[in-house]
Amino acid sequence: MGEEEKGEKLMIVFRKAPYGTIYSFEGLENVLIMGAYDQDISVLFIDDGIYAIKAGMETEAVGIKNFSPTFRAIEAYDIEKLYIDKDSLEKRGLSIDDLVIQPKVIDAEQVESLMEEQKNFFMF
Amino acid sequence: MGEEEKGEKLMIVFRKAPYGTIYSFEGLENVLIMGAYDQDISVLFIDDGIYAIKAGMETEAVGIKNFSPTFRAIEAYDIEKLYIDKDSLEKRGLSIDDLVIQPKVIDAEQVESLMEEQKNFFMF
Amino acid sequence: MKFGVLILEGPYQHESSDSAYHFTKAALEKGHEVLRVFFYQDGVINSTKLMEPQADDRHIQRQWSELQEKYDLDYVVCVAAAKRRGINDDVIGPGFKIGGLGMLTEVAIEADRVVQFGA
Amino acid sequence: MKFGVLILEGPYQHESSDSAYHFTKAALEKGHEVLRVFFYQDGVINSTKLMEPQADDRHIQRQWSELQEKYDLDYVVCVAAAKRRGINDDVIGPGFKIGGLGMLTEVAIEADRVVQFGA
Amino acid sequence: MLHLVNKSPYESACMDSVDKYAHKGSPILLFEDGVYAAIAGAAFESRIKKIMGDHEVYVLKEDLAARGIADRMVDGVKEVDYAGFVDLAEQNKTVSWS
Amino acid sequence: MLHLVNKSPYESACMDSVDKYAHKGSPILLFEDGVYAAIAGAAFESRIKKIMGDHEVYVLKEDLAARGIADRMVDGVKEVDYAGFVDLAEQNKTVSWS
Numbered sequence: 001m002g003e004e005e006k007g008e009k010l011m012i013v014f015r016k017a018p019y020g021t022i023y024s025f026e027g028l029e030n031v032l033i034m035g036a037y038d039q040d041i042s043v044l045f046i047d048d049g050i051y052a053i054k055a056g057m058e059t060e061a062v063g064i065k066n067f068s069p070t071f072r073a074i075e076a077y078d079i080e081k082l083y084i085d086k087d088s089l090e091k092r093g094l095s096i097d098d099l100v101i102q103p104k105v106i107d108a109e110q111v112e113s114l115m116e117e118q119k120n121f122f123m124f
Numbered sequence: 125m126g127e128e129e130k131g132e133k134l135m136i137v138f139r140k141a142p143y144g145t146i147y148s149f150e151g152l153e154n155v156l157i158m159g160a161y162d163q164d165i166s167v168l169f170i171d172d173g174i175y176a177i178k179a180g181m182e183t184e185a186v187g188i189k190n191f192s193p194t195f196r197a198i199e200a201y202d203i204e205k206l207y208i209d210k211d212s213l214e215k216r217g218l219s220i221d222d223l224v225i226q227p228k229v230i231d232a233e234q235v236e237s238l239m240e241e242q243k244n245f246f247m248f
Numbered sequence: 249m250k251f252g253v254l255i256l257e258g259p260y261q262h263e264s265s266d267s268a269y270h271f272t273k274a275a276l277e278k279g280h281e282v283l284r285v286f287f288y289q290d291g292v293i294n295s296t297k298l299m300e301p302q303a304d305d306r307h308i309q310r311q312w313s314e315l316q317e318k319y320d321l322d323y324v325v326c327v328a329a330a331k332r333r334g335i336n337d338d339v340i341g342p343g344f345k346i347g348g349l350g351m352l353t354e355v356a357i358e359a360d361r362v363v364q365f366g367a
Numbered sequence: 368m369k370f371g372v373l374i375l376e377g378p379y380q381h382e383s384s385d386s387a388y389h390f391t392k393a394a395l396e397k398g399h400e401v402l403r404v405f406f407y408q409d410g411v412i413n414s415t416k417l418m419e420p421q422a423d424d425r426h427i428q429r430q431w432s433e434l435q436e437k438y439d440l441d442y443v444v445c446v447a448a449a450k451r452r453g454i455n456d457d458v459i460g461p462g463f464k465i466g467g468l469g470m471l472t473e474v475a476i477e478a479d480r481v482v483q484f485g486a
Numbered sequence: 487m488l489h490l491v492n493k494s495p496y497e498s499a500c501m502d503s504v505d506k507y508a509h510k511g512s513p514i515l516l517f518e519d520g521v522y523a524a525i526a527g528a529a530f531e532s533r534i535k536k537i538m539g540d541h542e543v544y545v546l547k548e549d550l551a552a553r554g555i556a557d558r559m560v561d562g563v564k565e566v567d568y569a570g571f572v573d574l575a576e577q578n579k580t581v582s583w584s
Numbered sequence: 585m586l587h588l589v590n591k592s593p594y595e596s597a598c599m600d601s602v603d604k605y606a607h608k609g610s611p612i613l614l615f616e617d618g619v620y621a622a623i624a625g626a627a628f629e630s631r632i633k634k635i636m637g638d639h640e641v642y643v644l645k646e647d648l649a650a651r652g653i654a655d656r657m658v659d660g661v662k663e664v665d666y667a668g669f670v671d672l673a674e675q676n677k678t679v680s681w682s
Contacts, residue, residue: 008357013581015503016367017592019650020382020617023256023367026289026329033349039357047503048592051620056652061665062385063425064650087506092594093626093656112509116487120362121581122254122352132476137679139601140486141494143552144263144519147375147486150408150448157468163476171601172494175522180554185567186266187306188552211604216496217528217558236607240585244475245679246373247486249576258377260451261409263518264492264584270548271575274568280576290380293412298453305451332379332424334417339453363490363575364582368674382616383590383682389646390673393666399674482588482673483680497597 007039011118014049018067019059024052025067027124032070035077042081042118043074045103046111049124050088053099068100075101085111131163135242138173142191143183148176149191151248156194159201166205166242167198169227170212170235173248177223192224199225209235250281252359254352255291257366259308260301264366265294269311271363276319284322284355285312287344291366292330295323297341309341316343324351369400371478373471374410376485378427379420383485384413388430390482395438403441403474404431406463410485411449414442416460428460435462443470488578489541492518495530500583501537510540515566515574517546521553524563531560538562546571586676587639590616593628598681599635608638613664613672615644619651622661629658636660644669 012031016023034041045053052068059066074082082103089095089105096102106114115121136155140147158165169177176192183190198206206227213219213229220226230238239245253272257264272282287294299309316323324347325340337346356362372391376383391401406413418428435442443466444459456465475481489508495501501523504514514537516523523530524545537543538560547567550556559565566574587606593599599621602612612635614621621628622643635641636658645665648654657663664672 010353010356017595017617017620017651019647020590020592022289022380029328030288030349030352034353034356036350037353037357039353046507047499048594048617048620051651054652058649058652060649061646062382062389062650063430064382064385065421065424066650068652091627092620093623093629108506111507115507115581116509119579120252120356120359121364121579122356122362123364123367123582123584134472134475141497141519141522141553143549144492144494146261146408153447154407154468154471158472158475160469161472161476163472170605171597172496172519172522175553178554182551182554184551185548186263186270186552187311188263188266189302189305190552192554215529216522217525217531232604235605239605239679240607243677244371244478244481245483245677246471246475246481247483247680247682251575258380258409258412258452261377267492267518270568271571275572275575278569278572280572290377290409293377293452296453298455298458300450300453300455302447302451309453328421331419332421333377333412334415334419334428334458336417336419339417339458361575361580363580366492367582367584370673386590386616389666390669394670394673397667397670399670480673480678482678485590486680486682499595 009040009118010034010120011042011044012122013044013046014052014124015047016124017048018052019064023124024049028067028070030122031074032077035079041079043079045084046088050084050092050094053101055098055100071101083114133164133242134158134244135166135168136246137168137170138176138248139171140248141172142176143188147248148173152191152194154246155198156201159203165203167203169208174208174212174216174218177225179222179224195225207238250283250359251275252283252355252362253285254362254364255287255294255366256289258290258293262366265308268365273315282321283359284324286352286355287325288329292325292333292335295325295340295344296335298339313341313343369402369478370394371402371474371481372404373481373483374406374413374485375408377409377412381485384427387484392434401440402478403443405471405474406444407448411444411452411454414444414459414463415454417458432460432462487512488574488580489514490580490582491516491520492584494519495523504583505537508541513542513544513574513578515544515571517549521545521549524560525555525558526560534560544574585610586672586678587612588678588680589614589618590682592617593621602681603635606639611640611642611672611676613642613669615647619643619647622658623653623656624658632658642672
């Protein structure tokens with residue numbers, strides 16, 4: 001199936017750290033809903049957004065729901081275009097194996113190009 | 125009148141820019157209320173908080189109330205200990221003459237010492 | 249051009265809602281269409297008619313309601329975000345309606361541009 | 368020791384209210400006094416009983432109300448900040464009361480420490 | 487693509503992200519507290535001038551006036567009002583950094 | 585005086601302010617997103633180590649666990665739970681940077 005048939009190119013960008021604010025959690029809710037619309041969805045993790053998919057979260061003591069396992073459900077929603085910025089990972093002391101999902105690692109120039117292709121964005 | 129007679133040493137610190145967020149406006153409301161309690165109040169401007177007292181604000185077009193003239197009322201409330209961090213001013217391209225009030229200009233070390241003297245703080 | 253507008257911050261605390269309002273108004277005055285204004289995250293709080301700002305301050309919900317009436321706009325307040333923050337059908341002002349998050353995807357598909365305020 | 372607690376951010380959007388809750392609870396469990404919890408700026412929104420979070424999430428207003436009841440705490444929601452944001456006597460949960468900003472100055476005078484969450 | 491920036495560069499790393507990810511030639515609009523990035527004689531001046539080598543930088547007039555800094559802008563920054571903001575958003579896809 | 589920091593050093597300039605204004609010897613408590621400042625092998629590691637030369641740096645266990653980074657802390661950082669946070673606030677006046 002060609003990309004043209006998949007509708008509009010829409011991108012959700014995660015760039016905030018989890019739990020300190022709700023942006024990444026409500027951003028994830030948005031991704032899951034968008035998955036039902038059969039569009040050409042891309043999900044991108046940059047800046048502190050990479051921390052949203054760190055493995056091993058245990059949130060019982062802060063009393064907030066751990067949403068990281070839900071990121072694994074993204075693929076079940078037929079959203080396969082997942083990307084993460086290499087430099088953001090390195091700068092923050094993580095590697096791709098530290099994460100609950102393994103987005104495609106790309107560099108800042110590829111991030112730029114990918115963004116240029118999209119029709120509309122959501123930044124969380 | 126000695127300082128001891130003026131009650132507790134309380135400090136309100138302004139460190140956020142105006143209008144983008146409400147912190148400085150509601151911080152000012154707090155200063156005005158505190159002035160009525162006859163305590164030993166200090167007001168300190170650091171970081172982006174120095175922009176809260178920039179002269180010449182014209183807020184009609186953004187539709188938000190211009191609160192900067194109200195800072196001039198602080199002295200009428202018998203709050204005379206007003207300080208501003210020299211380096212924050214310089215770094216942000218302003219001088220003391222650009223402001224609606226003229227707090228005493230102090231350096232970072234004096235800020236430290238002043239903070240150490242206080243009993244309780246509010247950061248806005 | 250067909251615009252969508254997305255607002256993620258609450259009234260008064262952040263300027264985002266004011267900026268979104270001025271942008272939306274300017275776009276309409278220039279003859280553009282605004283297909284939908286979507287209120288998400290703390291943005292849902294802009295819809296409450298219970299707000300009572302001081303007399304010399306703007307009334308953010310009423311400004312939005314008046315703009316909606318003038319141009320017959322579509323305002324959607326995200327139900328999931330609203331429930332978390334105490335916003336429901338009983339408190340929203342005229343012109344706002346509570347709806348699903350899918351209505352944000354819809355406007356992202358249909359509008360030429362979605363302009364986001366806050367995050 | 369006598370603590371005061373000040374909260375400047377709303378529920379769910381920021382972690383500040385959760386942090387303030389855990390801090391207050393821990394202080395009480397260690398036998399300290401908490402003279403007053405003051406809700407200012409967006410912090411006032413923590414008091415609304417209209418919030419309906421998802422079933423598997425914490426209910427921030429109820430957590431605060433239960434803690435208030437257990438320790439007979441004094442919770443003050445700033446009236447000026449509350450009015451701007453649509454919080455009034457009809458929507459605040461049990462244990463909260465709406466009061467003047469002077470009550471923040473009072474706790475700053477009387478408490479050994481005021482611990483601020485958010486800004 | 488139009489990059490929207492609404493935070494002060496002295497408090498937030500937004501501008502670093504724009505600088506890193508924005509395509510050369512993409513315009514940047516500073517509004518709300520973002521306008522503080524373009525004050526002449528301030529610490530951020532050299533950064534914004536460098537950024538202006540790769541991007542047109544616009545500032546929102548209404549937010550400049552509100553902050554009393556309309557006469558303090560770095561040379562070469564372009565002022566637009568909300569109508570101009572709409573024009574920029576018509577001519578470019580928009581992405582918000584905040 | 586205990587300095588409370590709740591924002592990520594990659595997004596916010598809070599830590600710069602603490603570094604600038606905090607008296608030598610004053611403890612710093614990192615909590616909420618502030619805990620990201622103390623990750624080993626990250627870009628901020630050299631800064632936090634320098635800061636640790638002048639200040640005891642504490643991190644809140646509950647927030648570390650929530651973020652899955654409890655095993656990633658720079659050596660020498662001290663972990664406290666909420667009861668320990670209360671003890672620190674009992675021993676020191678507190679000031680919040682956020």
